[in-house]
Amino acid sequence: MKAIVIGGSGQIGGWLLRHLADRGHEAAGTFATVPYPGLHPLDASDREGAARWVREQRPDVVFYPAGFTYVDGCEADPARARASNREEPLNLARVTADLGARFVYFSTDYVFPGRDGPDAEDDAPDPPNAYGEAKLEAERAIAEALGDRLLIARTSWVYGPERQGKNFAYQVVRRLVGGEPVMVPSDQHSSPSYGPDVALATLRLVEEGHSGLFHVAGPEVVGRPAFARAIAEGFGLDPSPIGSKPTAELGQGARRPLRGGLATPRLDAALPGVMRPMSESIRDFLRRLDAGEGWGDPRARPAS
Template structure:
């Protein structure tokens, strides 16, 4: 029986992947979590090399998907050592442990390994990260691929999907400000209109990963670097406009046309998804449909949020 370990199964992408793999009969799925450990999950601190080695030896997975990471650029900038522990050292621990049993490893990376000056970016394009987050993820990519030839780095852009709080995604984190800007006496919400993003639906990414796992189970694993991205370019200002429309509110949004983040961010890191498309892998849910589904599901569970 093909056995998959999902590392970071309680996070935004991890949960979507668990739901997707529930449709896959005949596989055994082991989930790990750290801060929010569910009843069907194994508690695992990925920063603990011995704990990782013991977990892999005990569970003996055929494939490992590493979805645990520090993804907040501002947090990485202020505490690069903590970012490295999750984004580099943990990946190295899993790579070493997986090599001992020849398990295939898929590690999630980011479009922020690029500087955003010359999109679209191919998997083989030269990285040039602008911030600590991008640097740590690039170092994690190299740690994995240097340790084992039986691995795939999957670069992804801005993610959104079913959430447990508005703040879980940089897309849905805009909702409170949008709602406040729609109040009669509310202040206008200033939204970035400088950087172009490609919001990508986590259930679509989960399907991509399932298809990659299927290839691995069939003895035809994809290795090296691949990328997947939504294909609708939009700034956060445009994302906010579309969220307001989905919420049915008229919010006072102001476009900010110059970069204002304390942590430097790239302007346009559009990822070329051609390698996976050529394999017949992928799905893209239109943003308006995806965000409507996310908003409806969250508000049904949290009517006063």
């Protein structure tokens, strides 16, 4: 299979490229602003240039783990949220449809209001913020363009080794290693999802010919404080500097689902056990860092 990964410099995109290579597929990946060796520069807002590159690659499948993923930034700039998360992937989804190839779009549990999660694929979405609205609109518009050649993978709270070192686990470990307090929301619950497993599960769904909507998320629903403590303890760090406050007191720009998370009945039926529990994932995270697999190590840098 020839695959391209738009957003190969990102967290999930990096793991997709690694798994694609390990599983013997031909793959090309892109970056927008953070270059890595072997990645092609592509800004999806240059719609004609992006379309041209995708056509030249003649892919069998286009993975799109890209977009404007900063949730509070989307709230402040809903036009950018919509352009980056809906219009730009839709442009490349149409190119993909013309090529007769398959398209994989990554979406979020923030399409749900988070009143009584975890939510399954059949539950009714009702996004609480601009990011979730743009992602839901994208899901619908891309589904119209691609029909059964589309796979949508909704995920949540992705963590694990990543080159850019941005995810929640890196933030917690860096602050604890740097002797700084960690303040997290006391009342936000979701499904921590291990990045290497999210990428592998999605790739295996593609390999096995699945299409449609799948929730691709870890098996536990936890609160942010428990998630932060699990990371600290897994890394052998004292969790006592981890404090928590209600969301209402944190001044986050965008509304957050409080009882969120994703139930994964379709994934459980298709690929049982592919998403490992948190304790096992954190052990794998450490094992990969200790093996020096080339990803950033949050223990190496004190918090700035």
